[in-house]
Amino acid sequence: MRDDFSQSTKDTLARRVNFLCSNPDCPLATVGPHSDPEKAVNKGVAAHITAAAPGGKRYDASLTPEQRNSADNGIWLCQNCAKLIDSDEARFRVDLLREWKVIAEAKVDRSIQSNSPLTLTAPANQLRVRGSYADGKHGTHVSLNVFNAGASPIYLSAWYAEWGDRSANFSLNCIRGQLPVRLQAQDTHMLVVDLGERGFTDLTKVGLVDGSNQQFNVGATETAIMVQEAERYSILHRKPDNSELESRLRECEVDVHTEIETAPHGKKTLVIDFTNKSDIPIPLVGGRIEWEYDPPRTQPRGSDATGPVREVQQIGGSVNLACRTILSNSVPPGATVQFYVHPDIAGVLVETLLGDVKDKDIAITFGTTTRSGWKAHEHEIPGTIREFAQYVVDSRQSQ
Numbered sequence: 203m204r205d206d207f208s209q210s211t212k213d214t215l216a217r218r219v220n221f222l223c224s225n226p227d228c229p230l231a232t233v234g235p236h237s238d239p240e241k242a243v244n245k246g247v248a249a250h251i252t253a254a255a256p257g258g259k260r261y262d263a264s265l266t267p268e269q270r271n272s273a274d275n276g277i278w279l280c281q282n283c284a285k286l287i288d289s290d291e292a293r294f295r296v297d298l299l300r301e302w303k304v305i306a307e308a309k310v311d312r313s314i315q316s317n318s319p320l321t322l323t324a325p326a327n328q329l330r331v332r333g334s335y336a337d338g339k340h341g342t343h344v345s346l347n348v349f350n351a352g353a354s355p356i357y358l359s360a361w362y363a364e365w366g367d368r369s370a371n372f373s374l375n376c377i378r379g380q381l382p383v384r385l386q387a388q389d390t391h392m393l394v395v396d397l398g399e400r401g402f403t404d405l406t407k408v409g410l411v412d413g414s415n416q417q418f419n420v421g422a423t424e425t426a427i428m429v430q431e432a433e434r435y436s437i438l439h440r441k442p443d444n445s446e447l448e449s450r451l452r453e454c455e456v457d458v459h460t461e462i463e464t465a466p467h468g469k470k471t472l473v474i475d476f477t478n479k480s481d482i483p484i485p486l487v488g489g490r491i492e493w494e495y496d497p498p499r500t501q502p503r504g505s506d507a508t509g510p511v512r513e514v515q516q517i518g519g520s521v522n523l524a525c526r527t528i529l530s531n532s533v534p535p536g537a538t539v540q541f542y543v544h545p546d547i548a549g550v551l552v553e554t555l556l557g558d559v560k561d562k563d564i565a566i567t568f569g570t571t572t573r574s575g576w577k578a579h580e581h582e583i584p585g586t587i588r589e590f591a592q593y594v595v596d597s598r599q600s601q
């Protein structure tokens with residue numbers, strides 16, 4: 203007994219992808235003109251993702267007949283691709299076919315929602331990718347903050363990195379966050395990925411790719427900053443004994459000033475000025491906003507079917523600061539370096555608005571190539587950070 207699709211389900215599947223084959227490597231038109239002007243040809247097939255009958259490809263015995271012949275279990279393909287997916291069950295798995303379907307539908311959705319022609323790829327500026335050095339134990343981690351600035355969803359299939367000798371790496375593995383992911387319009391996503399053995403040496407590009415393999419890169423300036431920061435950290439690990447410079451830096455006076463800047467179009471940015479008020483150059487590495495939870499938050503982790511739910515204590519959070527100019531070797535006496543936090547990547551700052559984060563536990567910290575650094579948490583700093591966090595909440599709610 204076969205659980206076949208009804209004619210209306212077939213029509214729905216075809217219309218949802220504008221009668222195009224859903225295989226991203228194909229996408230042929232499946233309907234068109236017949237030699238008889240009164241007729242049209244149809245070369246499309248409503249294929250089963252999991253088979254209609256026992257013994258068929260990808261058969262799932264756990265489904266009810268209703269689930270098996272529902273639109274959810276179907277994918278619109280051309281005749282060739284419909285044959286192709288039944289030729290190799292191991293290659294054309296259920297999750298791959300579902301991925302095709304999501305990409306094909308998102309492509310049509312994008313055209314309708316944004317009043318733009320049906321194209322294979324998203325506009326190059328639809329996805330904003332910001333990257334920063336994430337100082338994991340291995341010194342090879344990159345934190346990627348992505349924001350879908352468009353009016354339609356975008357499917358992110360992998361992250362990738364490219365080095366100066368033309369070697370490149372595509373990967374789904376993330377230290378934090380998950381890939382692939384379907385990112386809704388105006389949504390953000392955060393990932394931490396490991397560059398592995400190659401690390402930051404000679405890194406030229408890092409970013410994400412969508413379902414059509416289009417790349418969305420971290421900007422060249424930000425990439426250069428990441429490489430520099432990684433070099434500074436590696437210097438730190440190579441030479442742990444920096445004691446003379448370290449003790450001199452400990453005496454240095456610095457000034458940290460926070461301000462919320464409003465752009466002409468109304469968007470606000472948190473700006474942090476770091477001024478060297480001492481008479482020696484400061485080998486600044488970077489800065490971050492940090493906060494602590496008092497008491498620590500208890501988070502359930504590792505809840506799967508096989509093991510018990512573990513709990514972990516989360517003591518705080520942080521956001522790395524982006525630098526407006528590339529940090530040169532050091533900040534000269536009297537000079538000011540400007541850092542910023544863009545509202546698109548500041549979602550996690552919302553945590554500072556909750557009652558378990560006290561003023562005294564919100565700080566901006568700066569690191570140097572030595573173990574010496576600064577922690578600023580007085581005066582206007584906690585208030586400005588909270589004001590900015592409130593703006594982030596308000597601006598997302600008004601969208």
Ligand SMILES: [Zn+2]
Pocket residue numbers: 223224225228229230279280281282283284
């Ligand atoms: Zn096809």
